Amino acid sequence: MKILTCTQQKEADEYTIAHNSILSINLMEKAATLLTDAICKRWDKSHRIVIFAGPGNNGGDAVAVARMLHLKSYQVEVFLFNVTGKLSDDCLTNIRRLHECGFTSYHEVTSQFDAPKLTAHDIVIDGLFGSGLNKPLSGGFAAVVKYINASAAKVVSIDVPSGLMGEDNSYNIRQNIVQADITLSIGLPKLAFLFPENEELVGEWEVLDIGISQEYIENAETRYLITEEKDIRPLITPRHKFAHKGNYGHGLLITGSYGMGGAAVLSARACLRSGVGLLTIHTPVCNHTLLQTCVPEAMVEDDVHERFFAEPAELDNYQAVGIGCGLGQEEITAQAVIEQVRDCEIPLVLDADALNIFSTYRNNLSYIPKNTILTPHIGELERIIGRCSNSYERISKAKDLANSLQCYIVLKGAWTVVITPEGLCHFNPTGNPGMATGGSGDVLTGIITALLAQGYSEEEACKLGTYVHGLAGDIARNKVGEISLKAGDIIEALPEAWKSLTKN
Numbered sequence: 001m002k003i004l005t006c007t008q009q010k011e012a013d014e015y016t017i018a019h020n021s022i023l024s025i026n027l028m029e030k031a032a033t034l035l036t037d038a039i040c041k042r043w044d045k046s047h048r049i050v051i052f053a054g055p056g057n058n059g060g061d062a063v064a065v066a067r068m069l070h071l072k073s074y075q076v077e078v079f080l081f082n083v084t085g086k087l088s089d090d091c092l093t094n095i096r097r098l099h100e101c102g103f104t105s106y107h108e109v110t111s112q113f114d115a116p117k118l119t120a121h122d123i124v125i126d127g128l129f130g131s132g133l134n135k136p137l138s139g140g141f142a143a144v145v146k147y148i149n150a151s152a153a154k155v156v157s158i159d160v161p162s163g164l165m166g167e168d169n170s171y172n173i174r175q176n177i178v179q180a181d182i183t184l185s186i187g188l189p190k191l192a193f194l195f196p197e198n199e200e201l202v203g204e205w206e207v208l209d210i211g212i213s214q215e216y217i218e219n220a221e222t223r224y225l226i227t228e229e230k231d232i233r234p235l236i237t238p239r240h241k242f243a244h245k246g247n248y249g250h251g252l253l254i255t256g257s258y259g260m261g262g263a264a265v266l267s268a269r270a271c272l273r274s275g276v277g278l279l280t281i282h283t284p285v286c287n288h289t290l291l292q293t294c295v296p297e298a299m300v301e302d303d304v305h306e307r308f309f310a311e312p313a314e315l316d317n318y319q320a321v322g323i324g325c326g327l328g329q330e331e332i333t334a335q336a337v338i339e340q341v342r343d344c345e346i347p348l349v350l351d352a353d354a355l356n357i358f359s360t361y362r363n364n365l366s367y368i369p370k371n372t373i374l375t376p377h378i379g380e381l382e383r384i385i386g387r388c389s390n391s392y393e394r395i396s397k398a399k400d401l402a403n404s405l406q407c408y409i410v411l412k413g414a415w416t417v418v419i420t421p422e423g424l425c426h427f428n429p430t431g432n433p434g435m436a437t438g439g440s441g442d443v444l445t446g447i448i449t450a451l452l453a454q455g456y457s458e459e460e461a462c463k464l465g466t467y468v469h470g471l472a473g474d475i476a477r478n479k480v481g482e483i484s485l486k487a488g489d490i491i492e493a494l495p496e497a498w499k500s501l502t503k504n
């Protein structure tokens, strides 16, 4: 699913009006009908609905919703803010329609706003500003936002929480943005919804399909997409009837150190559950018995060192290599990692300590081969690109890094994002907060390494790997709950996740 900018969203509306023979006012009527349904589904008529409408089409939506709720016998009160004396045509039409159906609780605010008292049982509909916001809110509107946020009422924002920009909020004023409990987004989701710092502003969100022109969406250029199951399923290549283990690649995981053998176990188990033909684990001698016992399906190659990875492995026999889980950052390990990466000519995944080593020895970043997959969490990424003050800045800098290294970056978190060397950002929808636990990343490295070894392209491995990882996490959550979820549960759920993605 594409994510469009607010400017594109406006163009999409205009294109739909021009090409799908629908009047602008009727598109608004469609939006308002869906908004009303979504509101009625959640709250019954015992709630008073207090609607704050702005001067543009976001306000037009809100006034149309007021009429529809009124006609369903909800108790509705409308405050329309007309401080400049300039209302959009569709907003004006809806004000007229509201009056025509005998509605009387309508207040037009031109200067002084006598704020109604809001209770916890009231529902506020925020239709002040949507995709037409062109600067941070200030003055009287900021005061209205603060009053809404200070109230105990539940808040439903139409399209976006008023005051929030759809993409970049680096220069916004946070306290002047509505804190919604629910955001009912019209057409497509906004990029800002996917950023963790906006969670308390956007609340739970839902997209309402008002029938925006598919043709426009297909042709619209965007760098931001949400991966869907329908994108993932076709990527999976079925196994051949006459296949043998040699057909599915030989993967190598360079993982583990003294006290961190568990990371090696987790990544190896996940790798084996993701279709790899053969797996070898290169690990310090101290982990030999652990791995032979816990992962009998894998071969173990001992490093020269008792406790740490100290000497690069020979890569001739492998189709892919994953480096970093539980490696530690000893000086001897750092040198071995840098040398291993510099000379690597097969598909490569760098995770955890391998990334930390490159952030410490930054001058060696250019040794990372083209098309390498880097799988940092926010902390690991910022050790390389520097501290960022918000997600938009972080993603922009990560795109620069992916471009300069010509690498793939899998930035882990809620909405893990796969960034390609060309700067496309694919947001992954699966997964849950229970997966924020030690070892979860090791599992992902194992999965992606398995996919690379089987011959999936880097982009496919990243997208498919993050999707199935999150899906397994969701299956595990259903079994054990978010609090108890541990990395091993994700691995145990991988078979069901793979099965669900491959069944008809």
Ligand SMILES: NC(=O)C1=CN([C@@H]2O[C@H](COP(=O)(O)OP(=O)(O)OC[C@H]3O[C@@H](n4cnc5c(N)ncnc54)[C@H](OP(=O)(O)O)[C@@H]3O)[C@@H](O)[C@H]2O)[C@@H](O)CC1
Residues within 6 Å of the ligand: 010, 013, 014, 024, 027, 028, 031, 054, 055, 056, 057, 058, 059, 061, 086, 088, 128, 129, 130, 131, 132, 133, 134, 135, 136, 137, 138, 141, 158, 159, 160, 186, 210
């Ligand atoms: N088009 C369609 O068919 C459909 C559209 N839909 C709906 O329309 C919404 C977009 O409507 P929109 O484009 O009218 O913009 P909207 O967000 O209402 O605000 C514009 C007004 O705000 C003002 N303004 C801006 N920033 C400001 C600030 N900081 N402080 C103060 N004022 C500020 C700006 O004034 P200006 O700066 O231009 O003078 C202008 O008056 C969209 O979110 C969705 O809900 C749906 O119904 C589907 C069909």
Ligand SMILES: [K+]
Residues within 6 Å of the ligand: 058, 126, 127, 128, 129, 130, 157, 158, 159, 160, 161, 162
């Ligand atoms: K709004």
